[in-house]
Amino acid sequence: MNTQKEKDYWTERYVNQNTGWDIGYPSTPLKNYIDQLTDKSIKILVPGAGNAYEAQYLWEQSFKNVVVIDISEVPLKNFKKRNPNFPENQLLHGNFFEHKESYDLIIEQTFFCSFIPSDKNRTAYAKHMASLLKPTGKLVGLWFDFPITYNLEKRPFGGNKALYLSYLNPYFKTVTFESCYNSIPPRQGKELFGIFTKK
C-alpha cells in the first residue's frame, strides 16, 4: 500500500465532499454496542475513522481512552472542530498499517471495505488488527455484505461472510458474525455485524 497515494486519494474525496459513506451520526448498531459497555476506562481505537461520529459518541459518553487514526488530515480537523477538548495525542494522522499500540477494543466501520481488495491488503488488515489488540481485546464492527467488484473506482468494496472469515479466522475467534438487524435504513440487508476476539 502506497501511503502517499492513499492519503492523496482520501484527502481529495474529503475536499471534494465526495463522501457517500459519511452518515453524519453514530450508526445505530455501533451506538447500541457502545451503550452496553460498562467499563469506561477501556482503550479503544477507531481506525480509518473519517469524521468519527462513533469516536465522538464514545467521548461524550465519558470513554476518555479513545484513539482515532486516519490517513487524511481533513476529517481529523473536522473532528477537532466539533470536539475541541479531545486530546491532540489521541487524534492520529497516519497509516493504520504503521500504527503500533495495544487496545481493548477496535471499532470497524467502512474501513476494511475502503482499500483495494487484494489478498495482500485484506490479509494485512486481519494480521495488523490482531497485533493491535491486547490478549483479551475485541474487534467489533460492520462489514458490507454485497458482491465485491474489482472496479477500482468503485469504493467501497464489498464481500461476504465466508470471504471475510477466510481472512479473519487465522487471527480471530468469532463471537458473532451475522446479518445486522439494526442497520441504518440505507444499509439494511447490506451489512454484517461482528464481534471477534483475538486467537
Ligand SMILES: C[S@@+](CC[C@H](N)C(=O)[O-])C[C@H]1O[C@@H](n2cnc3c(N)ncnc32)[C@H](O)[C@@H]1O
Ligand atoms: C470509507 S471511509 C470511512 C470513514 C468512517 N469509518 C465512516 O464510517 O464514516 C474510509 C476512511 O479510512 C481512511 N483510511 C483509508 N486508508 C487508511 C489507512 N491505511 N490508514 C488510516 N486511515 C485510512 C480514509 O481516509 C477514510 O477516512
